[in-house]
Amino acid sequence: xxxxxxxxxxxxxxxxxxxxxxxxxxxxxxxxxxxxxxxxxxxxxxxxxxxxxxxxxxxxxxxxxxxxxxxxxxxxxxxxxxxxxxxxxxxxxxxxxxxxxxxxxxxxxxxxxxxxxxxxxxxxxxxxxxxxxxxxxxxxxxxxxxxxxxxxxxxxxxxxxxxxxxxxxxxxxxxxxxxxxxxxxxxxxxxxxxxxxxxxxxxxxxxxxxxxxxxxxxxxxxxxxxxxxxxxxxxxxxxxxxxxxxxxxxxxxxxxxxxxxxxxxxxxxxxxxxxxxxxxxxxxxxxxxxxxxxxxxxxxxxxxxxxxxxxxxxxxxxxxxxxxxxxxxxxxxxxxxxxxxxxxxxxxxxxxxxxxxxxxxxxxxxxxxxxxxxxxxxxxxxxxxxxxxxxxxxxxxxxxxxxxxxxxxxxxxxxxxxxxxxxxxxxxxxxxxxxxxxxxxxxxxxxxxxxxxxxxxxxxxxxxxxxxxxxxxxxxxxxxxxxxxxxxxxxxxxxxxxxxxxxxxxxxxxxxxxxxxxxxxxxxxxxxxxxxxxxxxxxxxxxxxxxxxxxxxxxxxxxxxxxxxxxxxxxxxxxxxxx
Numbered sequence: 186x187x188x189x190x191x192x193x194x195x196x197x198x199x200x201x202x203x204x205x206x207x208x209x210x211x212x213x214x215x216x217x218x219x220x221x222x223x224x225x226x227x228x229x230x231x232x233x234x235x236x237x238x239x240x241x242x243x244x245x246x247x248x249x250x251x252x253x254x255x256x257x258x259x260x261x262x263x264x265x266x267x268x269x270x271x272x273x274x275x276x277x278x279x280x281x282x283x284x285x286x287x288x289x290x291x292x293x294x295x296x297x298x299x300x301x302x303x304x305x306x307x308x309x310x311x312x313x314x315x316x317x318x319x320x321x322x323x324x325x326x327x328x329x330x331x332x333x334x335x336x337x338x339x340x341x342x343x344x345x346x347x348x349x350x351x352x353x354x355x356x357x358x359x360x361x362x363x364x365x366x367x368x369x370x371x372x373x374x375x376x377x378x379x380x381x382x383x384x385x386x387x388x389x390x391x392x393x394x395x396x397x398x399x400x401x402x403x404x405x406x407x408x409x410x411x412x413x414x415x416x417x418x419x420x421x422x423x424x425x426x427x428x429x430x431x432x433x434x435x436x437x438x439x440x441x442x443x444x445x446x447x448x449x450x451x452x453x454x455x456x457x458x459x460x461x462x463x464x465x466x467x468x469x470x471x472x473x474x475x476x477x478x479x480x481x482x483x484x485x486x487x488x489x490x491x492x493x494x495x496x497x498x499x500x501x502x503x504x505x506x507x508x509x510x511x512x513x514x515x516x517x518x519x520x521x522x523x524x525x526x527x528x529x530x531x532x533x534x535x536x537x538x539x540x541x542x543x544x545x546x547x548x549x550x551x552x553x554x555x556x557x558x559x560x561x562x563x564x565x566x567x568x569x570x571x572x573x574x575x576x577x578x579x580x581x582x583x584x585x586x587x588x589x590x591x592x593x594x595x596x597x598x599x600x601x602x603x604x605x606x607x608x609x610x611x612x613x614x615x616x617x618x619x620x621x622x623x624x625x626x627x628x629x630x631x632x633x634x635x636x637x638x639x640x641x642x643x644x645x646x647x648x649x650x651x652x653x654x655x656x657x658x659x660x661x662x663x664x665x666x667x668x669x670x671x672x673x674x675x676x677x678x679x680x681x682x683x684x685x686x687x688x689x690x691x692x693x694x695x696x697x698x699x700x701x702x703x704x705x706x707x708x709x710x711x712x713x714x715x716x717x718x719x720x721x722x723x724x725x726x727x728x729x730x731x732x733x734x735x736x737x738x739x740x741x742x743x744x745x746x747x748x749x750x751x752x753x754x755x756x757x758x759x760x761x762x763x764x
Contacts, residue, residue, distance in 0.1 A: 187289045192249045192282065192320070193302035194232060194256065196223065198240035199277040199311045207273065215276050216240060222262050223278075230255035235294045243294060243303070249284055249316075253324045253352065256280045256314045257701055264312065265731040280314040281305030284323075297343065304340035305349055314352035321350045329673050329701040331356040331536055354703065357536040357572035359674065370669040372441020375466075378500055380444040381418040381436065382406040384427040385459075388451040398450045399424075400526035401459070401484070405446070407603075408492045410636035414500045418442055419638040419668040437466025440669055444472065444499060455481050461491050463498060473498045481523070485515050514560060514599045521556035524548050525565065532565055535572040542576060545569040560599025567591035567608050588612070606630035607640050614647055620747045624651065631660075638668045638675070646678045649685070652748045658682040673699045684708055685751075689716045704733050707740050711758045722762045737763060 198204070204212040220242075227234060227244050230251045236243040246252035259280065267275040283305055285298020301317060309315035315335060316324070325332065331353050337346035382405055387398040403420055410417045418440050426436055433445050448461040462474040473494055477487045516522045528548035535542040549566035552559060570588040574581055592612055595605040607630040614623025624647060631644045641664040648657035661679045665671050680695035692712045699705060706729030714722035730736060735743070737759045746752040 188286060189289070190284070190286055191294075191298075192246040192252045192284050193287065193294065193299050194227070194242075194244040194246060194252045195281045195283075195299075195302040195306040196242045196259070196278050197303075197306050199279060201240040204273075204276070211274070215274060219263065219266065219276050219278075222266065223259050226255055226258045226262060230258070241303075243299065245287075245294060249282065249320045249323045250327050252282050253314070253316065253320070253328050253330070254700055256282060256352070257328070257330065260312055260314065261702075261728065261732050265728040268727060268731045277311045279306050279309040279311060281307070281309055281316070282314065282320050283317040284319040301340065301343055301347055304343060305338075305347070308335065308338055308340070308349065310351060315349050316352060318348040318350070325537055326359075326534070329355050329359055329699075332538055334538065334540075355536055355701070356539070357542060357575045359536045370665040370671060372666065372669060375437070375441045375443045376416045377443065378414050379416040379418070379442040380409070380446060380495075380499065381423040381440050381442045382409065382420070383445060383447040384424045385447070385461075386449040388449045389453065391452070394450070394452050396526050396530045397452060397523070400529060401450060401488070403529075405488055405491060407634060407637070408488060409495065410634050412496055412500075413635055415496065415636075416442075417636040417667070419636070419664075421638060422668045422670050425670065433464050433466050433469045441666070442466060446495060457481065457484075459484075459487055459491075463495055481519050484519070484522075514601060516556045516559040516561070518556040518559075521552040521559045521562060524552035524555060525559070525562050528552065528562075528565060528569070532569050532572070535569060539573070539576040542569050542573040546573060558598055560595045560597075560602055560605065563591045563595035563598060564602050564605035564608060567595060568604065571608065571611070585616075601633060603630045603634035603637065603640060606633065607643055610647065611643070614650075615745055618745065620651070620745075623647070636667055638664045641667070642674045642678060645682075649678060649681050650744070650746050652685075652746070652751055654682050654685045658686065673701070677705055680705065680712075681708055684712050684715075687715070702732075704729070704740065704743070706732060707737075707759060710762055711755060714758055714762050719762070726759065726762045 198216070223242060224234060230246065232244045232246045232252065232255055234242060234244045246255070259278065263276065263278055267277070281302045281304065283298055283302035285296065285301065287294045287296040287298050305315045305317060321332065333351040333353055335349040335351050338349050339346055382402055385398045385402045387395050402424070406417060406420055409415055422440060436445060437443065443466055445464045445466055446461065447464065448459065451458045458476060458478050460476040463472045464470065465472050475494065479487055528545045531541045531545035531548065535545060546566065546569045549562050549569060552562035553566065556562065567588050570584055570591060574584045574588065577584070589612065592605065592608050595602065596609060599605065606626045610623050610626035610630060613619040613626060627644045627647045630640050634640055641660050645657040645660040645664070648660065657678065661675055661682065664675055668675070676695050676698045680692045680699070683689070683692035683695060689712050693716070696702065696705060696709045696712070702709065706725050710722045710725035710729055713725060733740070737756060741752055741756045744752060744755070
């Protein structure tokens with residue numbers, strides 16, 4: 186009997202016995218149709234079905250990410266298949282996913298890991314997915330979904346409580362969702378000024394100081410990104426090497442950079458030591474290095490010095506006026522800066538749990554209390570309030586007012602902060618439909634921080650709605666260069682660009698790369714129609730309506746095209762499918 190560690194997927198029909206009691210023949214007919222769809226999706230995601238009895242399915246996946254993707258795809262497919270069906274012909278499934286050690290015997294799986302997956306399935310909501318904490322720890326931020334804490338579950342025949350989470354549709358803005366195992370963009374030749382900033386190691390006795398190390402690394406990267414003679418790789422990509430054992434030469438080849446900056450932070454109370462090292466990826470030799478003993482109040486001076494030394498070493502002496510332009514506005518109170526860094530830890534994960542956005546709002550609020558004139562605190566407060574609004578079932582005018590007030594205050598205090606211009610761009614463009622002013626702020630954000638992939642992706646999305654498809658495509662290709670791993674944040678707009686530019690094969694390939702399709706499905710349906718595949722177009726349009734809970738008119742109203750002819754063109758294509 187073999188043993189192995191694997192991911193277990195379990196699914197079952199809600200109220201199957203009741204359905205069988207009402208009409209056995211029809212229920213089995215429906216189940217057969219559903220199983221064909223489910224089995225196909227499991228196979229597409231490299232899963233293997235081990236057991237099925239009645240309405241249940243047990244499958245194994247080598248990757249929990251693949252299992253979760255399959256679970257989402259299955260639930261979306263079941264929603265679609267329930268559309269236009271009378272209530273008695275609708276079939277609803279639950280899914281549970283767990284990781285654990287299993288035994289294999291006679292082509293079947295045994296062990297507590299299998300039992301836990303089955304019990305998690307029973308604890309899932311109708312049409313829902315429930316995962317164990319071990320699964321959550323791996324898939325969180327790797328697939329575009331959000332979660333609700335299911336608590337410690339006392340599962341039948343399992344002697345200890347199992348921490349679990351409900352998988353729900355994505356909420357807010359996902360900044361860091363990516364599959365960091367796969368490179369999507371191969372870089373043939375690294376530019377002379379190309380570099381990556383690694384996550385500075387935390388050498389402090391306190392593990393909770395990790396947020397400070399990330400914040401320092403991110404701030405240094407952001408400063409360097411503002412210097413247009415450098416090509417600075419996104420933190421999405423460079424920070425993914427934190428848990429990997431790869432040489433600087435290997436990292437340099439994968440990211441396509443000539444230099445790597447790495448270092449460490451040792452913090453003890455108000456004192457710290459920061460070490461920084463600039464390495465050539467060609468021969469892994471140190472080009473520049475230094476260590477700084479400082480107080481917390483001096484951290485910005487050290488950031489400035491490191492940035493100046495790096496830029497000077499790579500591209501030559503930096504002029505004073507340029508140095509001033511790439512510096513962030515400093516807080517009057519360093520406690521405020523520390524609170525902002527703590528808030529950013531939660532803000533970056535605001536789409537994972539509602540509680541993360543709430544914690545971010547609280548910490549940024551505390552930062553503002555400590556230093557009311559710190560524009561960055563107001564900027565991120567506005568961002569987190571916007572994320573929090575997406576978690577609410579209904580529009581919250583109070584949250585919107587707070588968001589607008591924070592955004593306006595941030596802009597007043599620090600007009601050189603890129604994030605506030607991105608937020609103001611979103612507010613003006615998407616909420617107030619002031620397209621001219623919205624575009625100005627997006628462009629300003631892009632100008633202030635030309636290497637921030639998230640900012641570029643939002644800017645590119647806006648350009649699509651303005652009908653500037655070639656320009657948007659160029660921005661997205663540049664973003665892929667800055668983040669060779671890329672993710673849904675880029676592939677969605679990339680697919681839309683290809684659709685409008687009539688590159689339909691390229692559009693389909695971009696859509697296939699997206700891990701979780703939601704409103705993208707409307708565009709995918711239009712793409713298949715343009716390719717001449719009317720049956721597949723009809724299938725995807727049906728799926729789009731079911732998954733998003735909206736008809737064609739509602740979808741078109743949600744797309745803020747600045748040119749009416751673009752919205753009309755897309756609507757006409759979708760209506761042509763829907764005849």
